[in-house]
Amino acid sequence: MAHESGSHHPSIPALEGRFGEAVQFHETTAGDQVSVVVDAARIREILEWLKTEPSQHYEFLSDLTAVDFGGGRPLQVVYQLWSLAHRRSLRVKAELPLDALEIDSVEPLWKTADWLEREVYDLFGIEFRGHPDLRRILMPEAYAEGHPLRKDFPLRGRFSRAEQTRRALRQDVEDFYIPLEMELGREPQLVNLSSGDSEAASADAPSED
Amino acid sequence: MATKTVEFTVGRSPEMGSQGGIAYAPLHPVDLPEPDLGSEHMLINIGPQHPATHGVLRLVCELDGETVLKVIPHIGYLHTGFEKLGEYRSWNQVVPLTDRMDYLAPLIYNCAYVMSVEKLMGIEVTERCKVVRVIMMELDRIFGHLLWLGTTAIDVGAFTPFLYAFQQREKIYTLHEALTGARITTSATRVGGMMADLPDGWAEAVRDFANGLPATLDEINNLLTTNGIHLGRTQDIGVISGEDAINYGFTGPNLRASGVPYDVRKDRPYYDYETYDFDVPVGEIGDCYDRYLVRMEEMVQSLRILHQALDRLPGGPINVQDPRISLPSKTDCMNDMESMIHHFKLITEGIRAPVGDSWFSVEASKGELGMYVVSDGGTKPVRWRVRPPSFVNLSVIPKLAEGHLMSDLIMINASLDIVLGEIDR
Numbered sequence: 001m002a003h004e005s006g007s008h009h010p011s012i013p014a015l016e017g018r019f020g021e022a023v024q025f026h027e028t029t030a031g032d033q034v035s036v037v038v039d040a041a042r043i044r045e046i047l048e049w050l051k052t053e054p055s056q057h058y059e060f061l062s063d064l065t066a067v068d069f070g071g072g073r074p075l076q077v078v079y080q081l082w083s084l085a086h087r088r089s090l091r092v093k094a095e096l097p098l099d100a101l102e103i104d105s106v107e108p109l110w111k112t113a114d115w116l117e118r119e120v121y122d123l124f125g126i127e128f129r130g131h132p133d134l135r136r137i138l139m140p141e142a143y144a145e146g147h148p149l150r151k152d153f154p155l156r157g158r159f160s161r162a163e164q165t166r167r168a169l170r171q172d173v174e175d176f177y178i179p180l181e182m183e184l185g186r187e188p189q190l191v192n193l194s195s196g197d198s199e200a201a202s203a204d205a206p207s208e209d
Numbered sequence: 210m211a212t213k214t215v216e217f218t219v220g221r222s223p224e225m226g227s228q229g230g231i232a233y234a235p236l237h238p239v240d241l242p243e244p245d246l247g248s249e250h251m252l253i254n255i256g257p258q259h260p261a262t263h264g265v266l267r268l269v270c271e272l273d274g275e276t277v278l279k280v281i282p283h284i285g286y287l288h289t290g291f292e293k294l295g296e297y298r299s300w301n302q303v304v305p306l307t308d309r310m311d312y313l314a315p316l317i318y319n320c321a322y323v324m325s326v327e328k329l330m331g332i333e334v335t336e337r338c339k340v341v342r343v344i345m346m347e348l349d350r351i352f353g354h355l356l357w358l359g360t361t362a363i364d365v366g367a368f369t370p371f372l373y374a375f376q377q378r379e380k381i382y383t384l385h386e387a388l389t390g391a392r393i394t395t396s397a398t399r400v401g402g403m404m405a406d407l408p409d410g411w412a413e414a415v416r417d418f419a420n421g422l423p424a425t426l427d428e429i430n431n432l433l434t435t436n437g438i439h440l441g442r443t444q445d446i447g448v449i450s451g452e453d454a455i456n457y458g459f460t461g462p463n464l465r466a467s468g469v470p471y472d473v474r475k476d477r478p479y480y481d482y483e484t485y486d487f488d489v490p491v492g493e494i495g496d497c498y499d500r501y502l503v504r505m506e507e508m509v510q511s512l513r514i515l516h517q518a519l520d521r522l523p524g525g526p527i528n529v530q531d532p533r534i535s536l537p538s539k540t541d542c543m544n545d546m547e548s549m550i551h552h553f554k555l556i557t558e559g560i561r562a563p564v565g566d567s568w569f570s571v572e573a574s575k576g577e578l579g580m581y582v583v584s585d586g587g588t589k590p591v592r593w594r595v596r597p598p599s600f601v602n603l604s605v606i607p608k609l610a611e612g613h614l615m616s617d618l619i620m621i622n623a624s625l626d627i628v629l630g631e632i633d634r
Contacts, residue, residue, distance in 0.1 A: 029329075029565035029566050029567060030328045030329045030331070030565060030566070030567035030568075031328065031331060033328075033566075033567060033568060035566070059455055059456075060455055060458075060471075061458060062458075062570065062577065062579055062596060063568075063579050063581065063594070063596040065581065065592075065594045065596075067566075067583050067591065067592045067594075068592070069585070069591060070591075078581070078594075080568055080579065080581070080596070084455070084469070084471055084476070087476055087477065089477070089568075091566075091568065110456055110458065111453075111456050111457045111458070111604075111605075111608075112456070112457050112458025112601055112604065114604060115600065115601065115604040116458075116601070119600075123292075136285075137284065137285060138284065138285040138288045138633060138634075139285060139288065140285070148290060148293055149292060149293055153293075155293065155294070155297055176283075177269065178281070180281070181252065181269050181281060184250065184252050184271050184279070
C-alpha cells in the first residue's frame with residue numbers, strides 16, 4: 001500500500017490539475033492524514049468528480065460534518081471520503097462565512113448524506129441547497145433556541161429552565177408530526193367523520209344485540 | 210504488508226434440514242383472491258416507548274392494510290449533546306462520555322476515542338496496550354452481537370436464545386467489572402494507555418469465557434439457523450444490494466451481508482489486525498437472514514482473534530512514558546518541585562493536543578465507528594465528532610421496509626442492530 005503524505009497523495013495533483021483555482025490549499029495532519037480545502041461554490045462538482053473518476057473512485061462517504069472554530073471565523077464543512085477500490089482516504093473541507101451559510105447538497109451523490117446533512121443543518125444551521133427534506137433531526141422541530149453546536153450557543157441553552165419547561169408543557173400532540181404525516185393521517189379521519197360516523201354507529205348497534 | 214480479505218461465504222441452502230435441524234419450511238403466502246377491503250390508508254405511530262424499537266425510537270408508518278407504504282423515523286429522544294459537552298471537557302474527561310453512547314459495547318467506544326487523540330498527538334501506545342485493547346474490542350464485539358442476537362430472536366418469537374445469549378453477556382459484564390470496576394460505564398482507556406493494567410487472572414477469565422461460548426453459539430445455531438419460522442421471517446426480507454448499501458453508507462455486518470467485504474480491520478488495519486488470522490464473513494443477498502448469519506460467524510471469528518491475542522499478550526508497561534501525558538511518580542512528586550508542578554499542571558489543566566485534526570475509524574460491533582477530533586492546541590477539543598454507525602444504518606430503514614408487512618418492519622429494524630444512545634448522542 002502506498003504511503004500517504006501531503007505531497008504524495010495522488011488525489012491532490014489530480015484535483016489541482018482538474019479544478020485549478022478551486023483547490024485552495026491542502027495540508028497533512030496527524031502524521032499522514034491529508035485534507036484539502038476547496039471552493040464551497042464548486043463542492044458538488046468536485047465531489048462528483050472524486051466519486052466517479054476511475055483514478056479517484058471515492059465511492060464511500062464515511063462522514064459529513066461541520067466545525068465551528070468560534071470568534072467569527074468561517075464554518076468548515078468536512079467530508080470524509082474513502083475509496084474501497086484504492087484503499088485511500090481523503091478529507092475535503094469547504095469554508096463558509098457566517099453570513100452565507102449555504103452549500104450545495106451532496107444527497108444526489110450519496111444517499112447517506114441525507115441524514116448527515118440534516119444533522120449539520122440542525123446543529124450548525126448550514127442550509128444545503130437541493131436537499132429533498134431539510135428539517136431538524138436531533139432537536140425537536142419546534143426548537144427555537146438556535147443551533148446547539150455553534151460556539152456562540154451557551155452550554156445550557158438560550159432560554160431559562162422555566163421557559164424551557166413552559167415550552168415543553170405547551171406542546172401540542174400535533175407538534176410531534178411533520179406536515180407530511182399530518183396530511184397522511186388527516187384524510188381517512190375526515191372520511192370517517194363526514195360520511196361514515198352515523199351510519200357506522202347505527203350499523204354496529206343491531207349486530208351487538 | 211498487503212492485507213488479504215478471506216471471503217467466508219455463509220451458506221443458505223435448502224438442504225439445511227437434512228443435517229438434523231428443523232426442516233426447511235419457508236412460509237408461503239396463502240394464494241387467495243384479494244378481498245375488497247377498501248382503500249383507506251392508516252397512519253400508525255410506533256414508539257418512542259415500544260419494546261420492538263430497541264430503544265427510544267419513533268417510527269411513523271403509513272399502512273395499506275398490513276403493508277407498509279412509508280416509514281418516517283423520528284430520532285433525538287435521547288439527545289444528550291455529548292459532542293457539545295465534549296468541547297467543555299479536557300481530552301481525558303471525554304472518555305466517560307464515549308461509553309454512554311454505545312452502552313452495548315462500551316469498550317470499543319473508549320478505545321476509538323483515545324485512538325483518535327493519540328493519532329493527533331503522534332503517540333504510539335505500548336505493545337501490551339495494543340493487545341489489551343484488541344482483546345477489549347473483540348470481547349465487546351461479542352458483547353454487542355449477543356445482545357442483538359437475543360433481542361432479535363425475541364422479536365420473531367424465539368424466547369430461548371435470549372436467555373442463552375444473556376447468560377453469556379452476564380459473564381462479559383463480570384469481566385468488565387473486574388477490569389474497570391463498572392459493568393456498563395467502563396471508561397477504561399486514557400490517552401496513552403489504560404486506566405489500569407489488567408487485574409490478576411483476568412486474561413485467564415477471558416480465556417475461560419472464550420472456551421465456553423462456542424457451546425452456547427452451537428445451541429443458538431440449532432435453534433435458529435434452520436428453524437422454519439425464523440427462515441420465513443428473515444429470508445428475502447429487507448433486501449439491499451451491495452451497490453445501494455455503499456451509497457446509503459451501510460457499514461459493518463449490514464454491509465458485509467450485502468456481499469461487500471469491507472471491514473475496517475482488514476482494509477485500514479490498526480493495532481496489527483493484519484497479523485491476526487481471521488476471516489471476514491460475507492453474505493450474498495443482503496436480507497435479514499444474511500445479516501443474522503454474518504453476525505453469528507463474526508462472533509466465531511472474534512473468538513479466534515481473542516485466542517490469538519491472549520496467546521501473544523506481552524508483558525511490559527501498559528502506559529506510555531511521555532512527559533506530555535503521563536503523570537510523574539508519587540515519589541518524584543514528593544521529592545522534587547518540578548515533578549510536583551508537572552503533576553499539578555497535568556491534573557488541573559489537562560493534557561494538550563497539537564493544532565490540527567485527526568480522523569480515526571475502527572470496526573465497532575455496529576459498523577465503522579469514526580472519531581474526528583479538532584484541536585487548536587489547547588486542553589479541550591474544539592470539535593469532537595462521532596461518526597455513529599447505527600445513525601447511518603438506521604437512515605436506510607425507509608428504503609428497506611417499504612412494501613413489506615408491518616411485522617417485517619419490526620424484523621428489519623431489529624436486523625440493523627441499532628443503539629439509540631449512539632444515534633441520538
